[in-house]
Amino acid sequence: MGISLIVHVGLVSVTLGVGLITAIYRYLAYARNDSYLEVFARRAFRLLAVTELFSGVWGTIITVVLAGFFTGLFALLANVLFTPIVIALIGIMIRIPSIAIFWYTWGRIDPRTHSILGFVMALSGFMIPLGFRALMSDITAPVAIGSFLNKQPFGAFDAYFSSIYWNLYLHTVLAVISVGGFMVVSIMALDGDAKGVKIAAPYAFLPLVAQFLVGPLYLLQLHFSSPYVFDALVRIDKLLQGSGGLFSPAFAVKVLSALLLLWIGLNIYLGARRGAISPYAKYGGLLAIFVAVVGEIVNSGSRYPYMIVLDSAGKRIEEYFNYYIAIGDVFPAVIVILFFLIMSLVIFTIAAYYALIRKFVV
């Protein structure tokens, strides 16, 4: 589950941000009749075209693992958080075909319609975390689940009234735009295209600056709404005493790597304004993905050993684990599955290499 979440978050961070950048520049290319911007948008879109389906696979893997191994939790989420799941599902249903259609109709339908299609494609992507982040926030600081556990009635949209939800969503949106921006910067830098780097650099750097405002605010909200998670993240003193703060080292790594990314981002941004390509530009994309992945490890891991956090304690993972089958009996299958999943990652990396670096796809 952890591996699939990491791979999924790493890949979707790229696709959501790149989708938005592509849609904006595809529209500007049409509005300004600028052929360079059209080429820029198309080159950025290569990233998304190659990555989206594969990232979706890992979303499916998360779903199957959650349903198969944490059955009770899935049954609970499918009841209490049905609405957010439906919102995310509609987002997925619009997003995936719109990407394929956007790609294959490029140049074949009038640019205005194509631009609208681009925004449908980009914005539908943001519907997915709009749904799924409600699940994350409601198991970190329960509102709807809290009512359910207290045998109180709950509303279809209660999860959206959580004190941490909207900040978490904003945090996510800024993160994916920034990661997408850094990835486009890297691709343009690899192509030696200073103009492309200049266009993409603000999308990488400015949302990252905003993250340094949103992030601490989110942490502050956790202090009040989910003290256990807050302690797990920042109470390094408890870690030293062996009484908590389990994820404080990972959180420290996240903050330090985000600071490093900020410095690299600033370097790229200032360099791009002078028309130069920073020597770090090629690597910014990978570091941005690393920060996003560590962020997710910190976000999701800090609930450990609880699946649902209730103030300073919670519902332990074991309470929702699948005991309907002897898990040991399926362990050989799990090993085989892991082997093939790694193999699929290798094949995907080869495909991405040929598409993006060797430019088999334009």
Added chain:
Amino acid sequence: MQWVLNLSALGVYFHGIFVSITLGLPLAMMAFLYLYRKTGDEAYMKATKLATVVLSINFALGAINGTLVEFGLLTVWPGSLIVVASTALAPLALELIAFSMEVALLILFVVTLGKVSAGLSMGILGAYWAFALFSGLLITAVNSWQQAPWGTGPLAKALYPFMPEFGPLAVDAQKLVAVKIFALASGESLQTILQGAGVAEVVGIVVNDPYIILKSPYAWVSIAHNLLAAVIVGASIALFAWAYRYYVTGNQYYLKLLSAIIVPLLALALVQPTIVGHEMAVMAVNYNPTKWAMVEGAEKTKYSPIKALLAYGDPNHPIYGFDHFEKMCMEQKATVGEVALSVGLDEKTLRELGSRLGLQLDGSLEAVLKTPVRDVCLADLQKAKERLSKVHYAYYTKIGSAVSAVIATVALAAMLVRIPVVSPIVSFAESLASRFVNRRALVLLLAAIIAIGFAATSALGWYVREVGRKPWTIYGLVYPEEIVSVVDYATSPAFIAFAAFIILAINMSGIAALIFVASRADEISEAVRRAIEAIKGSKA
């Protein structure tokens, strides 16, 4: 409830269309790549590239419908989680291999087509196809378990004496009977039980063999039958698309492509009804007695020497009707409580377990335990019988479609490639028909009969398969009402209408886009070419 089932069917049918193309189109593409490799004729590579565009969009549509079906299963029918967590866990987990490899290989194929040798492209496409089939195999195996719950031994037979035993007993009968009684007594969906913290630990292991689904003979025959059907439908749609282009343009190039597809299609179309379809019917006879009676319209037991010979190998064997099953129900003297006792569950044990699971059973448990098995048996038979005529007519319409499609396939194959004996006959028929219809129109007409005929056969086949197992969702064991969501609005007409609108809008837009790009292949290539030049120009 019926509208929720209809909504699920809508999603499943769309998924079925795209899965068929996903499985059938690569067959045509591999034939093209093989011929390209053999002859060096660029026409085959051009066709492969067009098919790749179609396959990519189609795969995206198939994937989103697959996601929809998956989430639909788990969120609208969350009681099915007990199956996902037990008997279906290993197949669904293994399916992850298939899906991830399928996607990775498809991306690799799309990216490298035309840049690497045709042989290597064939290899990548073949590997993709193999994993796509593997995915279909596992999902069909899980669906087959709903049709014939292998490993549950005599459980269904205990309530319904006309049912067979479903293989060895690989499940904990006591626990499953207890869960079933709780569902009946509480009148609630299984979701209310499953969602409780610690419930799984209290219930404990319910399945002793995680691979039991893959050991079912019903599953393996279904796998062969359903996958073959999907490949045939997909290849038929591709055939029709190129036949249409031939009709519009008259370009002989398209005849070359049709000839490449029709040969493997003919082979599959002949194997499906004669061998695999027959075996599938035999499985229904052996494991789905009510479905078989519905198919044959047997409200009363009847005799039909030919059908009995095909089904039982004995022309004198009766085709049992609902009257026979009702008679067997009437002979049941036990109560539900006595059946529970036969697996070691008395009322006290049930109450203790119910209390540990946090269930409020009160007097409802006693009422359920006192219910005569006969009443349950007769009530369910009545529900099945209500669907008899629908299933009967659907089945025989399906047979008619299949026969038409197979005849058209033979005729088109005999027109396009030389088949001893058949080709001269078809040629003669063609010369007679030429007074009314030209060759282009005739090719299109036959291709249309093939595509529509096989698609209708497949759609009706799934209808018979799914409706024929009702009133149960797991044959003889679980009703749809027991696994449906407890979220009120999830089953409301307004939500179902909204969800149906979303599904229809997205899929119809997707299909329109699919047709749009498929009919503008050359222009798409030109667009890509212009973009390449623009990039080169911008770098220069």
